[in-house]
Amino acid sequence: MRMEEPRMTQAPAPQRKVDRDEVFVEFTKSICPLCKTPVDAQVNIRENKVFLRKRCREHGEFEALVYGDAEEYLSSARFNKPGTISLTFQTEVKDGCPSDCGLCPEHKQHACLGIIEVNTGCNLDCPICFADSGHQNDGYSITHEQCARMLDTFVASEGEAEVVMYSGGEPTMHKHILDFIDLAQTRPIKNVILNTNGIRLASDKRFVAELGKRNQVPGKSVNIYLQFDGFQERTHREIRGRDLRTFKQRALDNCAEAGLTVTLAAAVERGLNEHELGAIIEYGIDHPAVRSVAFQPVTHSGRHVAFDPLDRLTNPDVIKLIGEQRPGWFQKGDFFPVPCCFPTCRSITYLLVDGEPGNRTIVPIPRLLHVEDYLDYVTNRVLPDTGIREALEKLWSASAFMGTTTTEEKLRATAKALDCADDCGIDLPQAVKDLNDKAFMIVVQDFQDPYTLNVKQLMKCCVEEITPDGRLIPFCAYNSVGYREEIRTAMSGVPVANVVPNALPLQERLADTPYGSKTAAKEGPR
Template sequence: MTAPRKQDRDEVFVEFTKSICPVCKTPVDAQVNIREDKVYLRKRCREHGGFEALVYGDAEEYLASARFNKPGTIPLTFQTEVRDGCPSDCGLCPEHKQHACLGIIEVNTGCNLDCPICFADSGHQAGDGYSITHDQCARMLDAFVESEGEPEVVMFSGGEPTIHKHILDFIDLAQERPIRNVNLNTNGIRLATDRNFVAELGKRNQVPGRSVNVYLQFDGFDERTHREIRGRDLRRFKEKALANCADAGLTVTLVAAVERGLNEHELGAIIEYGVDHPAVRSVAFQPVTHSGRHVPFDPLNRLTNPDVIRLVGEQLPGWFQKGDFFPVPCCFPTCRSITYLLVDGEPGARTVVPIPRLLQVEDYLDYVSNRVMPDDGIREALEKLWSASAFMGTDTTEEQLRATAEALDCADACGIDLPEAVKSLGEKAFMIVVQDFQDPYTLNVKQLMKCCVEEITPDGRLIPFCAYNSVGYREQVREQMSGVPVADVVPNALPLADRLAPTPYGSRMLRPATDEETTA
């Protein structure tokens, strides 16, 4: 009789971590595994069973990205104490590993759309919606300044922030504080229909040392794309909004929610359109976050960052090749990737060169192999460019592009043939960002603990974006602001008191970092 033979597993175990049950949001143990060159997160809830989701479509790049993991920066204050551990103590709590590169203030839950895809679940609230007041916005901005000192960027979002009657006042409040840049996250309907409003934004973009940039929802060109993601055909509104922004001198980022089988074929066309439009200086691709409202999807066949980067290369093979995108070091490096294009010439006859082909970016942003570089100035410039706070049109980004141009000029002097456009890199550069936010299926506490994009709540907390949308904090804030019990908002959800650290509305638990923490 033949003895039984042991068999190898069909996957490689990478690490143990924590996550949440996507049904009840209870924290659970999880493991990361590699199978068929892809990375998966597997977890089990006692009540709801097992779950598995694809988290990264290229295992080799996932493992290699660790060298881009920059040491975190400690904020000036923490807002909560450690009680139950991540992700239940947000935040920021003293165990969080990074400060806030970008702060987000959601000014309302109301919207002039009711999109089938909306991680904020906005636009349809009856009794459970809210809008913040002037005083609340001021306190939220103060909490951000108290934590960051001189924050780089605050983003006003919603809901749809442009329908809030005080949105221009909120921008004024931000500009009165040491906050360099304001981003307005919008669907563009008001920008298309209210030229006076756009002109007022343009005036605020002329304030010395401050900027106002538009983060415009822009999912593609097909009518099907608009109807299935936004519920109506918005192509005419997008075109008019961009024209009005160009007239007002506003810088625009086109932001596409990308869903498998829906608009993934339009990525190259979005980049080409953005490069040719006078108002657009950057494009952001965001694989759909499957929280809030979303179309049916398969967690094992979702889009991830390397999938988007591969599709961009396939659709624009004359512009991109493997290695043109690099992970962002300030957050966890698998969360966000960026490249910059050097663009010259007229539409139809463009010369496009990704900056990583002109400068060895990897040499400066490798924090494992190369802890010390001979030119710290170049490293500092690239750290700010490859950051969640980097937005085209801001003074900081322009300064770092100039510093990079100077480094490239030095290379030119050494006999390296570079395009003439390098000398005006700040004017010629175009940024592309790929950001995969975590959702209840893909949440990994290891990544969450280094999140540098924070939601600022009315009670003064800075909560990591992915925790806010996945763990129950969004529902908690809505309950506090509207008075409607969360059980009426989220069926089958556990009581918030059983999942999240108690934070009575109106209280602030700010505490400064200790001397040991600030000098670590």
């Protein structure tokens, strides 16, 4: 009997580990964009872009692009200025960020800019509106008494406040808007910004003249923050719902006649109007009323067009587009992060402008002064002139608006330190002398939405919504977490979805304060 030899078996090939296709940066917290529940999140880098990934137990996983240049994201950390503590806090720490706004004692920065939304009604129903304003039945308008108390809340927190912005809705529709500006000017608040679509400014020259008078009050200013998204009819119809080009032109001309300084504020959406950035800057430089432009990648909260969270516009994308569209004017390195907020939230540059339309010489100030040396808080270099650092901190700030006394003073202080080579193209001593006419500001601001919210950034926010119940709520939390819906429900008496989970109902907050909801003027449909 033949014995069968044992059969040789081949050993399995060793398994090989595979590297991930991304670099893990940090662990943080965010919210579910659907139910607004706080969730764990992580920040990752792949293909030189920064992404936020999170998972909700009920709704699954979400991921969004948060910064289009990973190298700049990481290097921006050196511009993170230590925060300043507010004089007062309005809430206690109970559940942690973002559920305890605000401001709570764990918040890392005071309010550079306070926002008061005077109403929810609007003479437009824009397809893109993070505030979801318009002709809804859950509208409200604040009263004279409420506005006064909101301003007092801001002053109590800040002492001498730099800037308050009146917004909405459309604030020029409020019958007391001029009185509200007067209320601010009788308090230690230096500057008022009116955030508007410009329709009333285009059609009511008497109203514009009244704004101009208030801009002449000694030590105070009134400036206009005008929606201005581009020049093509498609841009206007898809962002604002109607063609407003004629209104914008008339509004600007009326502001120039009244001596008002204007910032053009452009909502920028991927695939819609990102090709118009250079033209907006050039138009602004050429118009006598305009001294600055603010570009804001669309915040995908409230009403917005369909979008892909993985293919949204971010600050470095906008800055790159500006350089591509006006290559003779801009280059990499002309913009620097704003240190008072989280440095990836906002970037700014200032320009010296000379010449006539069609023959302009444009020189960004960062090419004439090593801005990064003064705003580097990690290396912390010892520099010879600390006054320049203080001036630059005010210029690279959320409170910086052209037309305000503080910004003009700090620009002049900075200009004295500028170094202009022979090929600069501008007579620098004359430019310094004529700084009010020759300086121009460009801001790029990416506000967080429910897809991109990162509490690490939120805790450093210095743009605060002032609410009727006496809180200062970080702007991105107000629009993303559910606080806007909470306020609207209480003020209008009409339930609004997505109230902050586990938050004390606003009706209970109001019941124990002088803001009582019975004093709120229900706005209703228009």
